[in-house]
Each structure stands twice: as C-alpha cells, then as structure tokens.
Amino acid sequence: MKRIVLVVCDGHRDDLVQASLCPAICGLGRESIRFGHHRSVYPSTTRVASASIATGCRPARHGLHGNTMGLVSADGVQVHDVGPPGFRAAMRAATGATLRAQTMAERLAAHGGSIVFSNVSPGGAYFQDPDGHGHVYHRAGSYGPGEIAIAGDDALSVSHDGAGDRAMTERFCREVLVERRPALAVLWLCEPDHAMHANILGSPAHHAAIAAADACVARVAETVRALERRGDEILLLVGSDHGQESIETAVPVTERLVAAGLKESLDSPEVAVAPQGSAGLVYLAPRAADRIAAIVDCLRAQDEIAEIHAGAALAEIGMAASGCLAIAFSMAKRDAPNGFGVPGHTHVVADSAKTPRAGIGQHGGLGRYEQSPFLMLRPPGGAAGRVETRATSIIDIAPTALGFLGLPAAGMDGRALPLR
Ligand SMILES: [Zn+2]
Known part of the structure; x- marks a missing residue:
C-alpha cells in the first residue's frame, strides 16, 4: 500500500x-x-x-484566521487564543463548525x-x-x-x-x-x-x-x-x-487605536485586534463597521506597519472578510543581518499575553524570511x-x-x- x-x-x-x-x-x-x-x-x-x-x-x-482569532459574540467580537484545547469548542459555539x-x-x-x-x-x-x-x-x-x-x-x-x-x-x-x-x-x-x-x-x-x-x-x-x-x-x-525573523520592537497597536479615538477602550468588543506576532488582524462589530477607512488610515500612519489589506483586498493574501474580520496587516521588516549573521528583522504587535525581547525570533507576517x-x-x-x-x-x-x-x-x- x-x-x-x-x-x-x-x-x-x-x-x-x-x-x-x-x-x-x-x-x-x-x-x-x-x-x-x-x-x-x-x-x-x-x-x-x-x-x-x-x-x-x-x-x-x-x-x-490566526494563532489568535476574533469570534463574534452578543456584544461584538472577542479575541480568543487558538492554542488551548478548549478553543475548538468556542469556535464551534460561535461559528457552528471548526x-x-x-x-x-x-x-x-x-x-x-x-x-x-x-x-x-x-x-x-x-x-x-x-x-x-x-x-x-x-x-x-x-x-x-x-x-x-x-x-x-x-x-x-x-x-x-x-x-x-x-x-x-x-x-x-x-x-x-x-x-x-x-x-x-x-x-x-x-x-x-x-x-x-x-x-x-x-x-x-x-x-x-x-x-x-x-x-x-x-x-x-x-x-x-x-x-x-x-x-x-x-x-x-x-x-x-x-x-522566523528577529524582533525589533513591540508596537502597541490596540493602545494607538484607542488613543486615536477609533476604539472605545483597550478591551471594548466593537473593535478587536488579534495579534499574530509580526502581523495582526482587526475585527469590526457591525456598529463599528463604518470606522474601517479611519482605522486603515491610522494603521498606515504607523511606521512599524508595512502591508495593510482591508475588505475585498483581503483575498490578495488568502483571507476573507467573514466573521467581522475587516483588516489584516503585516509589520515592517529590515533585511539586515543580526550579530550572528542571520538576516531579517521585524516589528511585532504588542500582546498582553507575551513579553517579546528584542533579538529573539518571531513570525506571523509577510516578511521574506518568516x-x-x-x-x-x-x-x-x-x-x-x-x-x-x-x-x-x-x-x-x-x-x-x-x-x-x-x-x-x-x-x-x-x-x-x-x-x-
Ligand atoms: Zn512559532
């Protein structure tokens, strides 16, 4: 056989x-x-x-959608860690399937x-x-x-x-x-x-x-x-x-959206950011769907963010605007080698669950090496x-x-x- x-x-x-x-x-x-x-x-x-x-x-x-992903709940979108064994049950409850x-x-x-x-x-x-x-x-x-x-x-x-x-x-x-x-x-x-x-x-x-x-x-x-x-x-x-690429800095994307007045608070469910290491996903509940252009503009203004795909353009990177997913972005890269001669550096999305250290590896985005x-x-x-x-x-x-x-x-x- x-x-x-x-x-x-x-x-x-x-x-x-x-x-x-x-x-x-x-x-x-x-x-x-x-x-x-x-x-x-x-x-x-x-x-x-x-x-x-x-x-x-x-x-x-x-x-x-990611290592973390937004699931639609009664009041908006909640970001879940896909890692723990219980995630599949949460995904089934929210979407009807895995x-x-x-x-x-x-x-x-x-x-x-x-x-x-x-x-x-x-x-x-x-x-x-x-x-x-x-x-x-x-x-x-x-x-x-x-x-x-x-x-x-x-x-x-x-x-x-x-x-x-x-x-x-x-x-x-x-x-x-x-x-x-x-x-x-x-x-x-x-x-x-x-x-x-x-x-x-x-x-x-x-x-x-x-x-x-x-x-x-x-x-x-x-x-x-x-x-x-x-x-x-x-x-x-x-x-x-x-x-993987080497970490440069951790960028507080969620905090910046709150500071720009585009998200009500750090844990408000109408706009949710799901960190993916050196990339991130933004979910918009229906009541915040009209903020998409303003959020894209805010992300574009960040030097540490490179590619941004929103709405129908998500298809270009194999994603789709379903389950309130609205925007996907990848952090900026630098090709230069590190002290051991390994090329490729990236910024990462700050994640309350992890404390990244500059120089160690990370991945998630569209960079050449990851x-x-x-x-x-x-x-x-x-x-x-x-x-x-x-x-x-x-x-x-x-x-x-x-x-x-x-x-x-x-x-x-x-x-x-x-x-x-
Ligand atoms: Zn990994």
Missing part, C-alpha cells in the same frame, strides 16, 4: 537548511526534490499553517487513516484534524477517531522541547511507521521554532535546536529507507510551516536531487499527498507538486 510520511520541523528557515547545521536534512535533499521558492500562508503562524497543510486551503476557505474545509484526516478516514504526533501547541496539533476523523497524539491529550480519548501509556507524554521531540520520534518510527502503517503519518516537531522564540537567531541555542530536529529527521529517513527495502512504497515529505519555510519531497526509492524553482506553498502538500495515494483533491487551493 502507498503511504505518506510528513515531517514538519517547526519554524526552520529555508536559508538555514545548511549541511553544517542539519546534515541529515541536507543529505535527504540529495535524494529528494527540493522546492526553492516555497512559501507559507498569511498569517505565517503554526496553527494556521497546520490547518492549511491539513486542508490544502488558505484561511479564506478553511476559516481559521474548519470549513475537509482535512486530509477526514478524506483518508476510509482510505487507510491518519496518525498525527505533534509537539507544538495543542491548537497547532488539533487543527491537523479538529473533528476527530483520525488519531492525534499530543501532550495535552491524545484522541482516536470520534474524539475518543486515549488514556494511560498509550497517550503521548513528552516534554515540550527537543528531548520531547526525540522521544516522540522514537515512538513514531517504531509504532506508527513500522507497526500501525496508516495512509498518512505526520510527525510535527516543536524545534527549532520553540528555541527560536527564546533565543537570538543564529545563536548556539538556535543551532542546537536545529541539530535536535535534524536527528529526528535522520531517524525517520532511516526508518523509511528500511521499510522500503521490505517493499513499502512511501512518499516522504520533510519541511517546515514558516520561518515566509520561507523549506520543503523536500522524496519519492519512493529516492530521486536524483534537484531544486524545483517554481513558486510553491504549504497548501500544495495535501493535494500532492492525496494525488500520490490516488485520491481526488477537489476543493483545495493548492496544486499537486511534481514527484520526479
């Missing part, structure tokens, strides 16, 4: 896929097609990327099934399969089809770091790849993203996290090659969901390594996977990638 194995090294930038930092990933590249112009989605955050990889769709179609596009897990439920092992946030894990069509294993709770909880030693209990990634990978290879053999097996590592959020990009701690992820990829690649020698036909995809994940595709038996130069996106992974399995990929925004 044909199978898909997908490994995501969260946050690993394409320009840091270098033999000195990640020899196993680069070694895999020599027997794979590597995609040289690969992009994330907007916003370039893990939870949205997870939903986009799972569905092959941009947020306009699948409906998950994702509005089918996931690979749903499409494969009757065609060999899916198993996801993820060590990112609960939201990042569960939006691979938010309605329980297959298996999702995460430290906050593991579930089988029908959202049946998996208990005891069968649940995934690993630390949220590189050591946890490694323990998860060992079990994934032994149990999922060798024994259970689902049509789709996903391994989503928290590194190097987890370390990049706490360390200067290019620092020894960042490099150690890349090496940790690389060791996990080595283990998976070795397992896939061994299974092939036994006759298995496996398409191995190894990549990331987004990159929008540069990597992707390599190893067809069964391997290929002559080459670089594909046409523009590709993380939304192309799902149609590629389904096409390889001989299943239709209708209703997706992405396109199937070449397998040779």
Whole structure:
C-alpha cells in the first residue's frame, strides 16, 4: 500500500537548511526534490499553517484566521487564543463548525487513516484534524477517531522541547511507521521554532535546536529507507510551516487605536485586534463597521506597519472578510543581518499575553524570511536531487499527498507538486 510520511520541523528557515547545521536534512535533499521558492500562508503562524497543510486551503476557505482569532459574540467580537484545547469548542459555539474545509484526516478516514504526533501547541496539533476523523497524539491529550480519548501509556507524554521531540520520534518510527502503517503519518516537531522564540537567531541555542530536529529527521529517513527495502512504497515529505525573523520592537497597536479615538477602550468588543506576532488582524462589530477607512488610515500612519489589506483586498493574501474580520496587516521588516549573521528583522504587535525581547525570533507576517519555510519531497526509492524553482506553498502538500495515494483533491487551493 502507498503511504505518506510528513515531517514538519517547526519554524526552520529555508536559508538555514545548511549541511553544517542539519546534515541529515541536507543529505535527504540529495535524494529528494527540493522546492526553492516555497512559501507559507498569511498569517505565517503554526496553527494556521497546520490547518492549511491539513486542508490544502488558505484561511479564506478553511476559516481559521490566526494563532489568535476574533469570534463574534452578543456584544461584538472577542479575541480568543487558538492554542488551548478548549478553543475548538468556542469556535464551534460561535461559528457552528471548526474548519470549513475537509482535512486530509477526514478524506483518508476510509482510505487507510491518519496518525498525527505533534509537539507544538495543542491548537497547532488539533487543527491537523479538529473533528476527530483520525488519531492525534499530543501532550495535552491524545484522541482516536470520534474524539475518543486515549488514556494511560498509550497517550503521548513528552516534554515540550527537543528531548520531547526525540522521544516522540522514537515512538513514531517504531509504532506508527513500522507497526500501525496508516495512509498518512505526520510527525510535527516543536524545534527549532520553540528555541527560536527564546533565543537570538543564529545563536548556539538556535543551532542546537536545529541539530535536535535534524536527528529526528535522520531517524525517520532511516526508518523509511528500511521499510522500503521490505517493499513499502512511501512518499516522504520533510519541511517546515514558516520561518522566523528577529524582533525589533513591540508596537502597541490596540493602545494607538484607542488613543486615536477609533476604539472605545483597550478591551471594548466593537473593535478587536488579534495579534499574530509580526502581523495582526482587526475585527469590526457591525456598529463599528463604518470606522474601517479611519482605522486603515491610522494603521498606515504607523511606521512599524508595512502591508495593510482591508475588505475585498483581503483575498490578495488568502483571507476573507467573514466573521467581522475587516483588516489584516503585516509589520515592517529590515533585511539586515543580526550579530550572528542571520538576516531579517521585524516589528511585532504588542500582546498582553507575551513579553517579546528584542533579538529573539518571531513570525506571523509577510516578511521574506518568516515566509520561507523549506520543503523536500522524496519519492519512493529516492530521486536524483534537484531544486524545483517554481513558486510553491504549504497548501500544495495535501493535494500532492492525496494525488500520490490516488485520491481526488477537489476543493483545495493548492496544486499537486511534481514527484520526479
Ligand atoms: Zn512559532
């Protein structure tokens, strides 16, 4: 039976896929097609990327707006963190559903099934399969089809770091790849993203996290090659969901809207700002809908904000004006290298839930580096390594996977990638 194995090294930038930092990933590249112009989605955050990889769709179609997102309530719009396990229930209560596009897990439920092992946030894990069509294993709770909880030693209990990634990978290879053999097996590592959020990009701690992820990829690649020698036909995809940039300053966007008289108070529900790291979303309740032009003007006047998309122009970045979403913006960038020679700086949206430190990594916007994940595709038996130069996106992974399995990929925004 044909199978898909997908490994995501969260946050690993394409320009840091270098033999000195990640020899196993680069070694895999020599027997794979590597995609040289690969992009994330907007916003370039893990939870949205997870939903986009799972569905092959941009947020306009699948409906998950960000790592935080506004949900319409009786008096306006409330911003929710998509990370905690309870968010899906809040999304269902507010919108009647979770994702509005089918996931690979749903499409494969009757065609060999899916198993996801993820060590990112609960939201990042569960939006691979938010309605329980297959298996999702995460430290906050593991579930089988029908959202049946998996208990005891069968649940995934690993630390949220590189050591946890490694323990998860060992079990994934032994149990999922060798024994259970689902049509789709996903391994989503928290590194190097987890370390990049706490360390200067290019620092020894960042490099150690890349090496940790690389060791996990080595283990998976070795397992896939061994299974092939036994006759298995496996398409191995190894990549990331987004990159990162170095933080310059945190900009109090909400405070500035209040100061400009465009929002009643910091927590008033008629205008809501949902921070996405180096990007942000603005929701307008119907009674504040006429403020859209004034708010766009106010955002345009901020030096730290670059691109702004509002109303129908949201479609240009794969977003849609639904659920009171009115405006999406990305913070200004600077290409210069940091002290470790890693290029790309960004301002971020101040977020009461986090205290960003200048120099550490962040992502979420349309910047060159945060929008540069990597992707390599190893067809069964391997290929002559080459670089594909046409523009590709993380939304192309799902149609590629389904096409390889001989299943239709209708209703997706992405396109199937070449397998040779
Ligand atoms: Zn991140």
